Amino acid sequence: MQSIDLRTIFITDLSLHSIGIILFWLKNFPLFVLFLEDIVINGVGVLSLSPEEHKTLGQPAQQFNLDFDDAYQYAVAKKYDLQLISFDTDFDQTDRGRREPADVL
Numbered sequence: 001m002q003s004i005d006l007r008t009i010f011i012t013d014l015s016l017h018s019i020g021i022i023l024f025w026l027k028n029f030p031l032f033v034l035f036l037e038d039i040v041i042n043g044v045g046v047l048s049l050s051p052e053e054h055k056t057l058g059q060p061a062q063q064f065n066l067d068f069d070d071a072y073q074y075a076v077a078k079k080y081d082l083q084l085i086s087f088d089t090d091f092d093q094t095d096r097g098r099r100e101p102a103d104v105l
Contacts, residue, residue, distance in 0.1 A: 004105070006043030012076050013048040014069060016040065047076050064094045 023032040040046060049057075053075065060078075061071040070090050077084045077096055084091050084098040091098035 006039070007045070009043075010045040010047050010076075010080070010082060011040070012073055013046055014072050016046055018069075047080055049075055049079065053079070060094070064090075066090055066094075 019035060020032055023029070023035070049072065057068065057071040057075055060066055060074045061068070064071075064074070066074060067090075070088065073084065073086070074091065074094055074096060076082070084094075084096055085101055085104055086098050087100060088098070
């Protein structure tokens with residue numbers, strides 16, 4: 001089994017909040033805490049855009065036909081020069097492309 005350094009993996013604040021929203025909706029508060037402790041607190045970085053940078057999200061949304069959350073993920077990856085890892089094929093049409101999780105595990 002391959003070991004991955006969690007410090008080389010990042011999640012956006014949008015993704016973190018989305019996971020929280022779903023787990024709270026399911027009333028699974030302990031799983032959210034476990035997720036935070038196991039993943040985020042132990043090394044995975046949380047990245048975000050400033051309020052000013054949010055104003056630029058329309059450009060990739062229009063250029064690549066992305067919805068808000070995909071434009072946000074794209075903009076964070078571009079800002080920090082990161083590879084997008086996703087099952088979402090919407091990123092295939094962007095200049096950054098994407099890789100699937102199985103490609104990097």
